[in-house]
Amino acid sequence: MTPLVDPFGRAITYLRVSVTDRCDLRCIYCMSERMRFLPRTELLTLEELDRLCSAFIERGVRRLRFTGGEPLVRKGFLDLLRSVRRHLGDGLDEITLTTNGLQLEGFADALFEAGVRRVNVSIDSLDRETSARIARRDCLPQVLAGIEAAVAAGLTVKINTVALRHDNAHEIPDLIKWAHGRGHDITLIETMPLGEVDEDRTTQFLSLTRVREDMQSYWRLVDLPDRTGGPARYVRVEETGGRLGFITPLTHNFCEGCSRVRLTCTGRLYLCLGHETSVDLRSPLRAGADAQTIHDAIDAGIALRPKGHDFQIERLSTPATQRHMSVTGG
Amino acid sequence: MTRILFLGRTRDAAGCGEMDCEIPAAIESVADLRAWIASRDPALGAVIAARDIRVVADQCICINERASIRGASEIAFMPPLSGG
Numbered sequence: 512m513t514p515l516v517d518p519f520g521r522a523i524t525y526l527r528v529s530v531t532d533r534c535d536l537r538c539i540y541c542m543s544e545r546m547r548f549l550p551r552t553e554l555l556t557l558e559e560l561d562r563l564c565s566a567f568i569e570r571g572v573r574r575l576r577f578t579g580g581e582p583l584v585r586k587g588f589l590d591l592l593r594s595v596r597r598h599l600g601d602g603l604d605e606i607t608l609t610t611n612g613l614q615l616e617g618f619a620d621a622l623f624e625a626g627v628r629r630v631n632v633s634i635d636s637l638d639r640e641t642s643a644r645i646a647r648r649d650c651l652p653q654v655l656a657g658i659e660a661a662v663a664a665g666l667t668v669k670i671n672t673v674a675l676r677h678d679n680a681h682e683i684p685d686l687i688k689w690a691h692g693r694g695h696d697i698t699l700i701e702t703m704p705l706g707e708v709d710e711d712r713t714t715q716f717l718s719l720t721r722v723r724e725d726m727q728s729y730w731r732l733v734d735l736p737d738r739t740g741g742p743a744r745y746v747r748v749e750e751t752g753g754r755l756g757f758i759t760p761l762t763h764n765f766c767e768g769c770s771r772v773r774l775t776c777t778g779r780l781y782l783c784l785g786h787e788t789s790v791d792l793r794s795p796l797r798a799g800a801d802a803q804t805i806h807d808a809i810d811a812g813i814a815l816r817p818k819g820h821d822f823q824i825e826r827l828s829t830p831a832t833q834r835h836m837s838v839t840g841g
Numbered sequence: 842m843t844r845i846l847f848l849g850r851t852r853d854a855a856g857c858g859e860m861d862c863e864i865p866a867a868i869e870s871v872a873d874l875r876a877w878i879a880s881r882d883p884a885l886g887a888v889i890a891a892r893d894i895r896v897v898a899d900q901c902i903c904i905n906e907r908a909s910i911r912g913a914s915e916i917a918f919m920p921p922l923s924g925g
Contacts, residue, residue, distance in 0.1 A: 788919075791904075811905075814895060818922070
């Protein structure tokens with residue numbers, strides 16, 4: 512099988528797969544309180560997910576990251592992992608997931624047994640009330656217990672924090688100290704203009720360029736060359752000894768080395784986070800397409816992969832694209 | 842009414858970036874569309890007939906020549922390397 516390489520010579524080695532649009536939280540920057548979820552028949556079945564993941568692995572994808580919504584609320588998710596793990600060491604290097612941590616305590620051991628070694632857990636505040644306001648659910652104790660369980664199970668945990676001007680800006684240094692004190696990398700994420708939410712996103716926008724400048728007034732940040740095929744830029748905080756990532760989709764372009772594509776829970780392959788152009792892989796699957804037809808469809812998409820995305824800050828008040836991150840995967 | 846977008850080198854051949862037109866009901870597939878345009882403008886037809894020119898209907902990339910374009914409000918002819 513020929514490896515997937517886009518017209519700009521970028522090899523596609525990383526696939527993010529959203530396994531559900533459902534979530535057991537309603538974070539203000541992600542969903543509205545009354546989020547309407549897709550009918551279940553719209554979602555790829557576990558078999559369809561497995562088939563598509565396997566097709567991408569055949570074509571050179573070495574890393575799979577499962578996202579949602581919240582992947583741990585998808586029924587049968589562990590079965591999918593147990594199936595996909597057959598590729599580990601045979602083309603596939605790692606299986607990871609991004610989770611809100613709410614169900615992690617119950618899943619941690621099973622995830623490790625299913626071949627997962629790293630998880631990203633979202634924590635936007637260490638203050639229970641602030642956390643409850645952001646997530647619209649009182650979730651912090653359970654999430655912290657989930658992280659404990661994950662570490663005990665042998666999983667490496669990275670913390671993801673969405674930077675919000677009003678809700679957690681003041682708390683970011685403490686979050687970093689907390690994460691690094693426990694041996695976790697932490698990545699700060701700028702809000703992204705995807706999908707309609709209740710809040711006006713421009714009022715919550717917090718430039719990480721500014722955050723970083725502030726931080727440099729009291730910490731020494733040393734640029735690290737580490738790239739993970741994705742948008743994060745990393746520094747080491749000399750004072751804490753930990754690694755800190757910045758994901759700044761709006762104020763910094765990260766397209767030139769982008770190795771990733773996204774598969775939505777409805778089977779659409781998105782080639783770039785900022786572009787709406789996609790390939791519907793579900794229709795041919797459900798029409799009984801053979802393996803070659805699926806590979807041709809994937810090729811059709813990769814052939815049109817854009818050079819980069821073009822989010823603009825002015826567009827923040829209206830989403831750059833209409834799809835929710837919970838469908839596409841964060 | 843359907844908006845047809847011509848991107849990259851198809852734009853030069855079409856002489857414009859976009860046009861609005863009524864696509865006859867008989868035009869159902871990507872292959873039909875290419876043939877229909879070629880019948881109206883052979884020079885443009887020759888350019889959009891190239892294998893690497895993909896048809897994208899309402900932002901969804903058509904995966905083969907049989908794919909339906911019926912009912913699309915926007916259809917783009919996209920060569921590789923045209924994205925921003």
